[in-house]
Every structure is written in C-alpha cells, then in structure tokens.
Amino acid sequence: MAMNTQGRPTSAGEASTKSHKTFTGNYGLQIEEPLSFEIGRPETTGVDLPAPKKMTSRLGKLARAGEIGIPGLSEPETMRHFVRLSQKNYGIDTGLFSLGSCTMKHNPRLNEKMARLPGFGDVHPMQPQSTVQGALELIDTLAHYLKELTGMKAVAMSPKAGAHGELCGMMAIKAALEAKGEGHRRTVLVPDSAHGTNPATAALIGFEVKAVPAQADGTVHVADVKALLGPDVAAIMLTNPNTCGIFEKQIVEIAKAIHAAGAYFYCDGANYNAIVGKARPGDLGVDAMHINLHKTFSTPHGGGGPGSGPVVLSERLAAFVPYPFVHVGNGFELVENEGRKTKAEKPFGRLTAFHGQMGMYVRALAYMLSHGADGMKQASEDAVLNANYIRAGLKDLMSLPFGDQPCMHEALFDDAWLKDTGVTTLDFAKAMIDEGYHPMTMYFPLVVHGAMLIEPTESESKASLDLFIATLRDLARAAKRGEVERFRGAPYHAPRRRLDETRAARNPVLRWTKPQPLAEAAE
Amino acid sequence: MRYLPLTANDRTDMLAAIGVKNIDELFANVPKSKLMRGLPDLPLTKGEIEVERNMGAMAAKNRPASAGPFFVGAGAYKHHVPASVDHLIQRSEFLTSYTPYQPEIAQGTLQYLFEFQTQVALLTGMEVANASMYDGSTAAGEAVLMAHRVTRRKKAVLSGNLHPHYADVIETISRMASDTVVRLDANPVAATADLKAVAAQIDAETSCVVIQTPDVFGNLHDLTALALACEKAGALLIAVVTEVVSLGAVTSPGAMGADIVVAEGQSIGVGLNFGGPYVGLFAAKQKYVRQMPGRLCGETVDAEGKRGFVLTLSTREQHIRRDKATSNICTNSGLMCLAFTIHMTLLGEKGLRQLAAINHANACDLADRLGAVKRVEVLNASFFNEFTIRVPGDSAKIIEKMARKGVLGGVPASRLLPKNKAVKDLILVANTEVNTDDDRAAFVAALEASI
Known part of the structure; x- marks a missing residue:
C-alpha cells in the first residue's frame, strides 16, 4: 500500500470498505443524533433572560407545581442537534424530488426575504387596521392575481391548506344550496382516482360520497356523470388535470351537465401548476377551486406545511366567501364579522382565527411578481x-x-x-x-x-x-x-x-418517556 | 426567467425527443376554444430589485410590532424568537422537504416531530400529542368533532369566554355537519360565573365542553370541578390555551383533568406573521389516540435494528380511509413545529419557566400602573400576561387615538364581539418579555391622553 510521509494510505479504496464499522456508529458526514431528551439537561437553557421583577403573583392557586420534564440545550448544542437532523433529510435543494401531485418546485429565497420584512412578518393580526394598510393591500393584490389567472369572480383567502380549501369550497356549495332551499341535496360525486382529502372533506360536512368511474383513457366521461346525476346530487369534486396526469378533455361538457342538474362543480386545484396561463378554470365551468400556494406558487412545503389554500369562486358562489375578507374603498378594510358586510354578502361563517396564511401570501406574491404573466405561462409549459x-x-x-x-x-x-x-x-x-x-x-x-x-x-x-x-x-x-x-x-x-412501519403501528410509541431506573424496572 | 433552467434550444430538442412539433400539442386535451392564446392580464416578469422595491413599499405601510410600545394579544403574542431558530428553519433540508412519506430520507423531520410530540404532551400534561394542526382555532374545531366520535353524541357547549374566533370556527363546522352548539355569552367581569354557566349546560346529550384558560379576557380557571362534572355526565372536557407560554407558569390542563387539550403554539418560535402561519397543538389521553385527527410520528427500527421514526396509525387518515377518516387534514404546520421544537429546546424547562415568570411580572407591573389611572379599571382577579381593562368611552376609538401616539395598546373587545354592547368599553391588554418599563410608562401616558 502506498503511504505518504505521515504514514497515511494515499490512494482511495485501500483504507476501508463499506462494511467497516465505526466506533461511534457515525459514517463521516452522517452523524447519529440522540433525542434532545437524551442529551438535554433540566438546568440548562440556551436563552439568556433577565430576572423577572419582584411582583405579587396574580396566578391565584394555579401556579404550576412539579417539574415539566423538558430539558434544555445550550445554543451551540442546539445548532448541532438540528443541523445533524437536517442532514438526514432530502429536500428540493438536494436533488430531483419526483413526488407526483406535490409539485416540488424550486422555493426562491427572495420569497423568504420578503416574508421576513418587519412590515409583513412582525405585524399582529389584531392591531388597528389603520396600521396594516400595506398588509391588506398585499392580500388584495394576491386575490387579484388569483382571480385574473383563474378567470373567477371571487376568492376566499383564509383556508390554511389544500384540504382546508376543499372544506371552504364545499361549505360555500352547501350554503348556496341551503340559500336556494335545496339543502336536501346530499350526494357528492367523486372519482376513485381523487385525493383522499376529497371524500374525507365531503363526508366531514355530512355529504354522501358516490364514486364516478373513469374510462380506459384515464378520464371521466360526461355520459358516466350524467348517469349519476339526479335531484339528490349537490356537487362533483373533480381534479383537473386529474391524478393520472391527464387533462379532463370532457370537462366543459361535464360542467354543463352538472349545472343543468342544479349541482355545483368543485375542482381540486392540486394540479393547477400544469395550466397556469394556459387555461382558466372559470372558462371551463368550475364553481370552486382551491389553489395550493405551497405547490403551484412555490411557498415551501417545510416538511409537511404550512400550506395555504385560497379558494376561487364563480359568480354562483361568490357571495358566500367566509370571514374575513377585504373591502376596497377609501383604503383597505378587513371585514371580520357581520358588523360591516354589505347586503350582497352572505358569508357562511369562519374557517380559522385571524386572516389566513399571510406568510404564504407574501411568498406566493413574490413568486408571481418575479415570474410575471409570461414567466408563469412558461413555467407551466x-x-x-x-x-x-x-x-x-x-x-x-x-x-x-x-x-x-x-x-x-x-x-x-x-x-x-x-x-x-x-x-x-x-x-x-x-x-x-x-x-x-x-x-x-x-x-x-x-x-x-x-x-x-x-x-x-x-x-x-x-x-x-x-x-x-x-x-x-x-x-x-x-x-x-x-x-x-x-x-x-x-x-x-x-x-x-428500510424502516419497520408495521411494528410502529402495532405497538405505537408516540413520545419519549424517561427510562425507568433499573431497580424499578425489575419490579 | 431566473427560476427556469430550460433554454430555448433545450425546449426545441425536448419537443423533438417527445415527437411533437410544438408545446400546444401536449395540451391537446384542452378544448381548443379554452386554450389561452395570449397572456393573462398581469405585469410581466421582474428582477429581484424590482420585486423588492414593489413589496418593500407595501411592507413600509405597516407598523411592525417592534417599532414601538406594543401590547396587542388576544390569541397571538409578540415574543422574542432567538436568532438561531430562524436560521435553522431555513436549512434547505428542512425548508424544502415534503411530508415524510419516505422515512429513510426524512429522519430529520421525523425525529423533530417525535420531539415536538413529546414536548407538547409534557407541556399540556397529556399522554399523547399529534404532529400539529393548522392553528389553535382549527385544532379546537377538530377537537369537538373528535369528542363527537368518542362519545357518539353531537352537542358541544362553548364557554362564553372562549376566543370568539375559535367559537366561530367551531360553530361553522358544527352547523355544516348538523351538530349542536350551545354558545354562552361572554362574561368579562365575573369569570367564575362563566364556569358555572358552562357546568349548568351539561346534560346527557353533551359530547364536550370547550373552555379556555387563560380565557379571552385573561382570567385563569381551575378546571378540576368542571372536569369531574364532565366525567360524571360522560362528556369530554376540551381545554383551549391560546397563550402557550402560560404553561410555563400555570397548572397544565392535563393536571386538572382535561380529556383533550388544544393550543395555539405561535408564542414559541413562530412570529406574528399577521395571523399565519401558526401551529396548532393537539394533545389527548392515550385511550383516545385512534380517534385523533392529523399525523402521528412513532418510533420503530430499521432493517439493521437501528432506532428510527415513521408516520404511523395512518389508518385514521384521509389517504387511507377516505370518507371514513377522522379528519380531512393532510398538510399541517411542519415547519412551524420545527420552529416551536427548536425554541423549546433552547429554552428548556428552566428557560420556559423564567420566560413565563417575566411575562407574568411585566403584566402585573402594567396592571398596577393602569389600576392607578383615574377612570380606568382592571377587571381580572387572576391573569397570566394579559388582562382586561375598562375605560371611559368607546375602547376602539381610544385604541386608534393611542395608535396615533405611537402606542399599540391592545385589542378593543368590541372588535371580537361587535354585537355585545357590554364590552364596548373594554380593552384586552397583553404584556410580554419584550415590553420595557419605558413601554409601560408610554402606555399609561398615551392612555391618559386618549380618554
């Protein structure tokens, strides 16, 4: 074996093999990391805070007694703990992330920078509206972009993710049916190829789900929809482009048939990234569609959220947008409850505290401004x-x-x-x-x-x-x-x-617990 | 366009490889009359400089919390977030990863979720916690639906001092699901009366009681008796916490007998963000785990026997159970869980307790100062870092006047309860570790000058 002057082997491949076991269990940059509960100490904190003022407690009899059991780490230990964890993760920035239906596109860092401007990141949802006019302007601007791109009349901004958007859209449909005295319509048609969130959403608010078959070409045919339509049908929930990656070519006829039967057309917008700037859901006859800002408009998925799921609505559903929404007049006004709505508005209620995912709105708008109309169309192509x-x-x-x-x-x-x-x-x-x-x-x-x-x-x-x-x-x-x-x-x-998922489900261990001392464990 | 790697030549070559003449042949399924010929009526592409200028101008029209004395709370709180938290959550491997469906290359996400679940369970005093909901309010809505599944009953009783947005969220989903909600009137003055009124509503149809502590007016509640009353009637006690830092100072809902605890986790690690994204905490007794909504991370081993983590008990969830699922939730608040977990790890029990003690002491100081202001009354017998004051006149107008003097003095109760005339002169005032003696002096001066 060739050696250099310090006695080290100098050619690759001679010194070790893959099966070589290390003392630490680490392999170079792959470093094993225990749970924070196993390395933290109750007396340690990574945050320096001043001593509290000496005041008479107003906690009454409710002052917390006993230990909580959460250990702390100093700042350098915390950094190392989470950096090592991060190195066990695959992200878009690591490589091609081919996860279908999830639109793992580049997350521009300009978006992150914009979301952290103090005027967006450090404003409170309940401070006086006169002090957040720029934030309301941003929400209104994003709403304009979404309506323009989709050709829809209105948009409900507050849903917190795609499934929450589905809930919003289906609630708007239910409210519209009830307003027409047709609350008895209970059936929602959902193709078997749909995301699980579609039937789960419909069932959550009392609809019964009926399956629509797809034909050999992978699309839903209008004849199959017509065969299922009747006075009991409230809506269809169709994903377009569908989950097989195909544009529903009979979508316009399907929309017409649905409307003729007095029902509504909900479109799952998870796959909207294929058609931004190419086709407008409003032109296709869609009544409601959620838009995953965290898919189509590049806000980061963050290991499973946060998402943001604004729902665009047609003329037929526009009045039912839930609280809150923005009025534009002499400045921007956020309508939070029935005090200030107009007669035309019939909000069906409220989906979340405050005003929705502002942090995601900022990022999505930064993406849209960066791409522009031309760039968004090019991105879809x-x-x-x-x-x-x-x-x-x-x-x-x-x-x-x-x-x-x-x-x-x-x-x-x-x-x-x-x-x-x-x-x-x-x-x-x-x-x-x-x-x-x-x-x-x-x-x-x-x-x-x-x-x-x-x-x-x-x-x-x-x-x-x-x-x-x-x-x-x-x-x-x-x-x-x-x-x-x-x-x-x-x-x-x-x-x-490969991890043993069966074992995890059979004997669920969902949190760390303190190992018992040996003497106790033996009892 | 800087985000698109394909060149014009690439596109030509690729179309040829696919065997089509132009891009629109790939859009052949789109009805011809519906395929857009031109561009949407929106501005064209911009460079970073222009985008920053454009968005910076909008941001500049807002008054950030850090720009001066700030006492706004009511479910979202201005706390200091350590610099390392925001750095770590921007690690590409965290920021740009997906829900951990491939656990072998997502152990980073899964391990912090396991730590998060443990932290949340310990803080709330519960046996088990999930991997987060969208926020505290949607967690509360899901808790009510879960209680209905557990008890097979359909009536929820909401405390009048529950945050009105939370009550609205529960009412909306309940009305749509044809469930019953009894929503009591707010009682800002006699906080214990609210508890009694809630207890009086429990009957054999009652699935759950939803009560908040500290409540929306800041009062702390001992839930022990209510928990017993619920247990006796076969109903579940759902405790709501909108200021999670309080759990560093006050008895946990679990210790008082709650069956489900939901909380807004924004105060730990997550900024104000004008209302979102936040992080919903959801914890329950172990025996209800199979009725819980949302994702759960569990421990297991890999093929070599090494410890690892996976998403588990997913037969509760929509992608497996579809219309029989416990919830429709899919994406939750992953990155905000991470922010929470990092901040909580930095704090540890010691730091959390101290943080809570500072919050409480600062609020006591402000309450004493305001109590000395003529014609101003502090209503609370107990509180953590937020309390309610009565002012002479329309509180919304007073808050506006104070804002013009540079002080954001709290939330007028009328903004949350517009129909309730009895709260028109009330202000919810929050005080955290970021407020100084000078801030509190400025608050008093601005208030005195505005009434």
Missing part, C-alpha cells in the same frame, strides 16, 4: 414539457396504464412492467433513494396498480432530467435482469435502512 420528456424517455421500459398519450405536468406508470421480476413499486422507489433521488408518489392514484407518479416540475434542467431518465432506465433493466437484491434490500445508503 416547462413543467408539462419536462414530464413528457420523462414519459418519452421511459415508456419503452416501463408501462403506461392509459396508453401512449401526452401527459400534463406528471407522468404516471403502473407496475405491469415489473410482473414476475420479484420487484415491487415500493422496492423500486427505495432503490431510487440509493441513487440519490426522492422517489415518485407510490401506489397513488388508487385506480392504477402499483402506481408510480412522477412530477419533475419546471425547476429541472435538461441535464438533470437526462441523468434521472438514465438512472431509472438502469434500474428498470436491473429489475428485469433479476437483480432483486438491489431493490428488496434498498435503501442501502440512506441514513436508515
């Missing part, structure tokens, strides 16, 4: 182009459930091509992790066996897509060659090997 490029690059090796037709911003494959290989969709996804990718959405939509839903977004370069396609082709060939272990054992190179 690029998102669709990228998805089709992947579809075209993989279709000879992987199987398309609905034939060789263009997709929108995501490409859906099934697992027919894996038949008899001994490799499942799950295995394939885990092998992608080893290759440095965040896997696609698996097993959704439910209507496709072993579904693999790939959404690259417009944020990927051609070089990035080429490598992604080459990687998946290599994996696909390996699966077909019978290299089963590359898949079944995967991931081999992630911070953790």
